[in-house]
Amino acid sequence: MNTLKTALALAVAGVSVAANAQLEEVIVTAQKKSESLQDAPIAISAFTAENLEQIGATSAVDVGEYTPNAWITRSLGSSYNIRVSIRGIGTAEPSLAVDPKVGVYLDGAYIARNAGAVFDVVDLERVEVLRGPQGTLWGKNTTGGAINLVTQQPSGEFGGKVDFTVGNFGSNRAAVTVDTGEAAGLAAKISYVKKVSDGWQDNISDIGEDELGSEDTDAFRLAVRWDITDTLSANYAYDRTDGEATAPATQVGFVDASTDPSVPTIDLGDFSFYGGNLYAGMAEIANDDDRLDKFDLDNMKSEEVEISGHNLTLSWMLGDLEIKSITAYRDYESDQNGLDLDGGNWVKFSAADGTPSPATGFHTVGEKEQDQFSQEFQFLGTALDDRLDYVVGLYYFDEEGREINPWQATFYNAANNINTLFNGNMGAWYEITGESQALYGQATYHFSEAWRLTLGARYTEDEKELILLEEDPGLDQDYSSKEDWSKTTGAATLAYFMNDDVNFYGKVAQGYAAGIYNPGTVGRGVGPANPEPALTPADPEETTSYELGAKSQLADGMVRLNAAVYYNDNENLQQTDFVDGVRRTINSGESETIGAEIDVTALLGEHWMVTANAGYSDSDYDDSSRETEAFKTGAAGVQYDTDTNLGHVTARFDATYMGKVGFSASDPRVHSDARTLFNARLTLSEVEALDGQFRFALWGKNLADEEYIEHGANYGSFTGYTWGTPRTYGLDVAYEF
Template sequence: MKYKLSNPLLRPATLATSVLLANSALASVVSLEEIVVTAQKREQSLQDVPIAISAIDSELLQANGVSTAADVGEMVPNVTITAQPSSSFNIRMNIRGNGTAEPSLAIDPKVGLYIDGVYIARNAGAVFDLVDMERVEVMRGPQGSLWGKNTTGGALNITTQRPSGENVLNLKVGAGNYGLRTGQLSWDTPEVNGLSAKLSYMNKSYDGWQDNVNMASDAHFGDIQAEAFRAAVNWDINDSLNLYYIYDRTDAASTPEAMQAGYVSAGSQGAATITDIRSGIPQTYIYTNPSDNPFAQLADTVSDKRRETFDADFMNSEKLDVEGHNLTLSWYGDNIQLKSITSYREYNSHLEGLDVDAITVEGGDGLLYGIGGVTPAALPTAGILHTSGSKDHEQFSQELQLIGDAFNEKLDYVLGLYYFDEKGNETTPWELTSYSAASNSLVILPYGNWYEVTSESKAAFGQLTYYFNDSWNLTYGFRYTEDKKSLLIPDEDPIITQDAKFDKAWEKFTSSVTLNYAINDDISTYAKIAEGYASGIYNPGTLNRGAALAGGSQEDILYSVANPTDPEELISYELGIKSKWFDNRVVFNAAAFYNEADNLIVSNFDGTSRVAANSGTADTQGIELEVQTMLTDNLRVDAAYGYLDIDYSDSTRIQREARNTGSLGVFYSFDGVDNGELVAFLGMTYTGKEYFDVRDRSISTGDSRTLYNGRLSWNDISIGGSMINVGLWGKNLTDEEYIYYGYSIGEASMYAYGAPRTVGLDVSIEF
């Protein structure tokens, strides 16, 4: 089956791309609508694309309350995406058991995030409100032959709405519990001489659900104040040339959510002394009252239940500014398209303080060791882990694509060139209270991250599909990549005597082969082999501060930083089927895969450092099942299931690799509504047990969870020439208590619980 080039000059840009839910026209059709995606750089029916892909349209995004990339979360099998509680704006993405938890500017994500085809380079600062989301496409498995950067896990592409060319003004307001208030105003300008625009503004405030009783009455962890602006301009210069420009900006401030203790070691609670080395001169104190030990105080708060009140001596504070430009030029000829995508993005985040323990540390009175013996003294008032700092990052990318067909449409091709560069810096001083079992003592360590990083990537890529006949086609994809990275550790770091700079380059050719067989117009199968690649990384978090304390040389201190990881390489084998049944009332898609990863790159906080390193091999096998059913003219039921089984060569494992994931969606349109359409949606997601620490310690796991979301919408109410939509929604309807994130800080494990039940109402009016 042949596919058309995506030309906005010739056809509408709106695509019906829901995999899990039909659009609002459900009541008027008795079969599932064709799903169209652009994952292979041309418009194709989802059922004809021989890859493991899921797509979510704007109706389902609204039904599940999705406003950021992190909200996509558990809607797709074998995919987990969440924000990090220690920062409201950092993201964690994992596909098929492969992902990166570390928000360092030096560590590449294994799942690529794209917004309108532009690669977002870092997990840090990637959670911001996206205005005018149209659809989300999630591609599972290694990517490279068509997408901007090599990734071994997969890719997530968010597409925003293009200008419609019609004069439409839309106002939407909403409110919910825990002080949620939202407002959005958008204007589609009329088309004039081929020029049209869409201007949108969004404002959101949220108080958060965690109270700090040690502060003012309005002190809450997890609060957010954000505003975002987006301008999209579409210009049909002539019948062959189109210019499309997008500008987006987000300014946000937040108090990141508090984490709660789930485990504190008995040894740390019984430490007899504490040594403070923050001033450069070690001072050792004796606890005369064991309850003054901060680990003992933290242990008093240990609970396996969700806490909604905290007694913290410090309120976290974070700010984020994100700005982006995307200019796409497209030229269309006969059976050919030439496209240029130019993008520049920057972000700045500032963490004014983060108190990980979320307790009030009472210093108390103790005894201080001195030359003449011990004397009474006030104990130091250090918590378990305190940090602050800032990150600045900017990136530029240029991509050229040549898309077309040849030999009487026997050959489809996509050829491209890609250039990317970035630079960033992080300044994050922090203090950690660590425990030594050998001496039964605590020590307050002045740690931190000070570094500057730059990287450059160049690539040539392509994908060729040859159609032997109407049933058989063969696709070959390839990519040649050159990566270069530089790292500077400045002498601002207190353990560095002079600036230390390192750089290294890598190159790699990867390819993929897919054989697709269409049994008939409704059923097709495919077999695919694909290579994945992730370049080596420098890890500034591996400075050997223990060697510094012991008086070691600069070479000893910098050894791990000076030697980057080896590249991670992966080969994926995949079999899939895509099918439609009963006159397109049922769609069933399935994929089975087996991945072999070598030089697996894992990242973790080990209690003293942020570490990324190679960790042997990992063999992953799994399946993904997706079914959509139109049971009646009014009722649609969809389900998805993912299974993972990973065999590691050593004791480490990737974080967030739930063995079982699943979702169920029920959508019902009521009859008998004279004005508009009344629609009910109920969704369920299931996530199995997760591991939050790469060392697979039982104190860093989260149990399985089942969450329910719902929405009741009265859409398309016509009043006085305007269209009104009203929606009542709820998240976590059963008020499930669940852990979605955790990590170990030496002798304690901290957990982040998901939000309790939230409900709200939104109203939109279109003029």
Template sequence: MIISKKTPLAIAIAVAGVVTSGHTLAQDAKPVLEEVLVTAQKREQNLQETPISISAFDAQALKDQGIADIEDVSNYVPNVQIAESPGGSTGATIGIRGSVTVNPAITWEPTVGIYMDGVFIAKNVGGIFDVAELERIEILRGPQGTLYGKNTVGGAVNLVTRKPGDEFAGTVKIGGGNFGYTEGFVSIDSGVLAEQLRVNVAVSKKDRDGFYNNTSVDPQAADKFKELDSTAARLAAAYQLSEALEIYYTYDWANKDNTPSFPQYEPAGSKTERRKNGAVNGVKYDKSENNGHALHISYDMGDMMLKSITALREMSFDDSNDYDGSDFTGFHAERHVEHEQLSQEFQLVGSIGSVDIVGGLFYFNEKADIDNPYFAYGPANPPTAPTATNNRINNFYGSESTSIAIFGQADWHITEQLTLSAGLRWTEEEKDQYIEHVLAYSDDALTGINLASDVTLLPYTTSNETWSNTTPSLIISYQLQEDVSVYAKAAQGWKSGGFNGEADTAAIAQTPYDEETVTSYELGMKARSFNQRLQSNIALFQNDIEDLQLSEFVGASGYSQIQNAGQATIQGLEIEILAALAEGLNLNVNYGYLDAEYDEFISYGMDIKDSAKFPYTPEQKASVGLEYVRNLSAGEFSARVDWSYTDDFDVYHDKDAAALTTVEAFEVVNARISLSEIALGKGNTRLEMALWGKNLTDEEYRLNGIPFTQAGYAVNYYGDPRTYGVEASLSF
């Protein structure tokens, strides 16, 4: 079922009107909304006192709303789109307020930064992974830089994991569902050991059969599409060396051994329809492994806290995908990626009189090597020789990037009501890249020739460039009443230029694309009323973008490249409402609106501003959630249902590519029912049992796709079908 485009806005306004009218929220009622704490500005703050557009999900919300990884957040946050990248289940395409990196190429910068416990995660390949002991997710909308190690133009996703507790405790969870889904989770806190050492160990395991059957005759092809085999583990140790000095170490590891998504072959004009079966011979594996060490050292100097964050992360990624969507070898590709990053950040956080300050020094280095062979334009594959009838292009490329930055922000509390915040960031980034293409062999029937040796198509080519930039931010916030504040914000975000790692000529490989700059203006209000029973957060913004970096898939050559759109303007609105309707009954309503247009877009000598599309920019997006909690004699009963709506949007800026891959408007309904706090014995042992369901209406909707405009078709990828299951957890 798809509803009218105008319906989400009407629902959001209508619900807001009912909630704020006073008929639903009686002044003398008892229930109130809880305080939400965030660390978006490097210090613990009340969400309502943070003058930026931010959405936060604590551990209870993550559980109640079925948020297993960052992709699930997309349903509940206005003007945020998060989806698996085309073809795989471990790469993330993240768009905030129309800023997005469509292709997760390892040589390109992400538009939205992902941080785990303050550590920047460099690439969107491998960006969707399980995190054991996730305590909170914060979504920051708009440019980030004066408070963060890495400068990002779209926003930031903060993943905050739980620190070890002071008491010996643990949680064990098991669950299962349709499509053969099983999960298990164990977490143990040691409590305080000798000399103030606290340790937590957590392990998570998830498995699921594929959603769709692959009927290919090729024995090397996967039997099912989108099988899940995911394992994650985390070790955290906090050591209080003295009253002033704490050392905190974490190690996280995540491994996925999945099969790729179903690439549905769809010629121009095809109906949006999710199929259950297909014969696709190039779909084989979709694997990723992430691990990271992070050492946090905090030294309390009274009014100031000096922090050091040293982190080393490694990621490997391997997939084999089919981009013709058939049991013939038209165009297949593999990716084998090795990536490592090293970062060092120093922060000084504290207060001097009426001024709160955050200052930072940041160093970052990353290296990546990619083996990206593809097989193209061959006749049918006999199972006995799966690749013997195709041209094989061995595409090798890699990059190294080094970034240094100085950043800081000062918040001057001029009066109890008025605060002026100013920030500045200087960044320099250097990038080196190499690339080489080799034709491994050719087939007689296809080309008429038989090559006895490899042929170099693109000789080993290197590129180097350095970019630097200074970006400011300014925020004025004023507290109108005790629980009502307004703010005005102007900030710049910057993303360095780079090189096209998938280029097919030396000229393209050595020609850098330009850096991107976003100047953002935002007006916001954060309010609580009706005796802490209604929370209303509203933001209006405008982003002026210069040299917008856009990915273009060149289907005929089998690679993607970045184009710069000269100037663009994105305007929007965000409304987030929380209401305690009655004792145990809470409502949330979110609404986002985007209006995006190009002011100038010169492509191959022509201005295409009137025909080019904006990727991942639905005009309207809305969600409504209703939760009921009641204490029973057996425990605490909780029931929650969430509905979300996403307007239609395009995946690519090229109008022909967009037409083949357009995502039509869709709705998703999720729900969860649980009985928790069931006492077992006389101690603190508690049992929780739950039923959950996702996409309960079994909505069929596209996520994205890969277009071949010259051939007049695309392979498109769809959202998951209806899933449901049960779980039980024991805490002690």
């Protein structure tokens, strides 16, 4: 955090040296309308295309490092699923039946599952991270916040860009974008990106993939804009991602079972007994202090995904009223051909004759299919001589999902001092359907140039159905359960604009997430399976946030300083953990969260700019068994710009900080320690050649080669962690015409 403190001090102390420089205005759509970042009474981090380039971000995952109180990372055992938490509210569960708590939106359309939410959309115009519940305008499943991805639309002028990246660990990326120009009111933009990587971990097992963390992804996007009349326009976009990747290895952290070599194993598949305790071997390699890059894993195979989406947005202007329609459809398919979570290649021995055979700590395969449709109508306008601006919306959403996810897993039974192998008899076999309807509205009344009052409300109805499939080896028929919920959430904001540069706001906002099913909790063991735990949903999650914020442009527009403090009153947060050897999501009862955030950008003279932010969030649960620690984040950057005879030179250095993170609501031992990462980038741009401009950039991430845990889980008898990527570096070359 010393780097952060230094940057903040520079921002305050050095502003007097600036000369006729001002920060560029940032436009956001966090309130469904275009407005200045500084005028929006929301705690929001906005990253423009230029910002994304400066920090080397190519997806939503990358911006998490630079957002106060946010944690965005890939899920355990996947290269294409993400885990998002903002202000301490989120979920790490990739199940299709478990809703995320931070909504992800692409050009205004909701992406329902964090499964498949990591995909390469080229030409991002802006990424907006909205912190705190967004239950009025953005809807359910935004108790933590929302991420709004906005892509660049066709410009109407012919042009294009070719972008290449070469890096260590066999990392290569190529992107091509072409703007077709406009004809008869029609304009299009076509984009393609190819990403490959060898990964930074090796697998020495003769079975499975050799390169762990490897990736081969193709992404394509077509955007078409049609200005039908002066008042009616249509924007259509199609995106597709095809990828094949092998997940980074899960490294055993510590063993939470007996390591006595004499502890036997019973295979519940055929009730045979074996000797040799695999946990004794796991204990020998367990390591939660050092990052490993070589493994012997006998079930690591590729994950294949196909993701596609359609979005049609119509806009019709009727005087001061805009009528907007957003129609979207998305399809997601995934095949996890093999995932090895037990850290090694283990052997057990028959108690009868000593014959060796493979021993499984935790292996899994999986298939997922999900498709969704949404339709939203928005009515945006002004009234009362522009003193009142409003948005009214109607929203409909439905989805269908199917998952087949059998486990081979061994759990230690302390009562009987025995290991129990569930050979393909655990996991999840289910179909899930969901339907949601909502009516919402928000209006802002300008009492004067100084005072504004915003009121909003949303009424939501949800219905879900879970079908446990007969394919489950523990069931003899399909079992189903259907439940519905409804909720009205509201928000009120009072804003005071002291002058054109400084304003303050006080805000009360509610968030809501519908109840959820736990399809993986079918009771197992000797005898028939018990489906009742899976057919009983967890209760809805609700939160009410009280927030005070300030936004300011100081020193003649050279310093942007935004800050917020908040208090969340939470009820029944849905938290996922391993309970009795089963991964399930349960309600956490009542809890409170307090926190603070600050974000600074300052120009120091003609050439220098510094950025800094910090976040603090601390939760307290009424249930004393749930121990948590305050979550702390920070980031600081220094950037130097100057023009030379060759072109424009930009040099940037960043430091990002994340404090201790807990991965288990019931076991505080499962956590990562605090870490600081250093990144740098040197860019030469605006190099005129071949009737266009070239850009060259040398970059490095995690320059100090910090060893840190990225994610982790308690699997019942042991813990597993994925570790962050080591030092990476490379060269970007881009040509724009």
